[in-house]
Amino acid sequence: MPDKRPSFYRAHWDALTQEAALLVAEAKALRGLPALHQRVQAQEAALAALDVSKDAVAHGVWLATAQDLGDLLLLAEIAWEYAWGLAGTAPFPTLPDGIDDREQEEVAVAYLIRGVVAVAAAASLPPPRREPAAALVAAITRMVASVHEDEAAIGVLSTGEAIAVALVLNRADLLPHGGYTWIDAVDRLGPEWCAAAHAVQRQRGT
Secondary structure: OOOHHHHHHHHHHHHHHHHHHHHHHHHHHHOOOOHHHHHHHHHHHHHHHHHHHHHHHHHHHOOOOOHHHHHHHHHHHHHHHHHHOOOOOOOOOOOOOOOHHHHHHHHHHHHHHHHHHHHHOOOOOOOOOOOOOHHHHHHHHHHHHHHOOOOOOOHOOOHHHHHHHHHHHHHHHHHOOOOOHHHHHHHHHHHHHHHHHHHHHHHHHH
């Protein structure tokens, strides 16, 4: 089976980008509500889940091999996203209208990517995340299976392990006691464990 190209992830990335725009619009309607309001907490959970999903897609794109201009455009768009933050802070610049010639399109993409690289350098863009360790993915898989079979098993897990299992199973009720929101949980877990938990979730097809 040939290696995946960045464009393989285009539909998924566009769907997540659209979801981000909807959440940003919804957040404006929730301004003024208390932090513990059910709708505000649901919004936080959705944003945290979206962030994990976008990070996983971006990671997959960075590992793929670009073969054409479409691939390069997606790479540039993701680099822009990670340089500027969530969509809506600064919109990704589109190519000029009326580009019909392939050579003109190549020049436009080259300038676009150069601009993205400059922005990324100015923002000290961190390097792409590495693939999560197979041993960590396997360990989380075992913990998830154990809790899925007997929820009481989560009581013997550490805080980080319990958070990873809750994320994989999308079960807020399994988060450790102490007022954890999904955003708190993701922050507590850290990028390596989040990536591994997301890999387990993808394997489970959830």
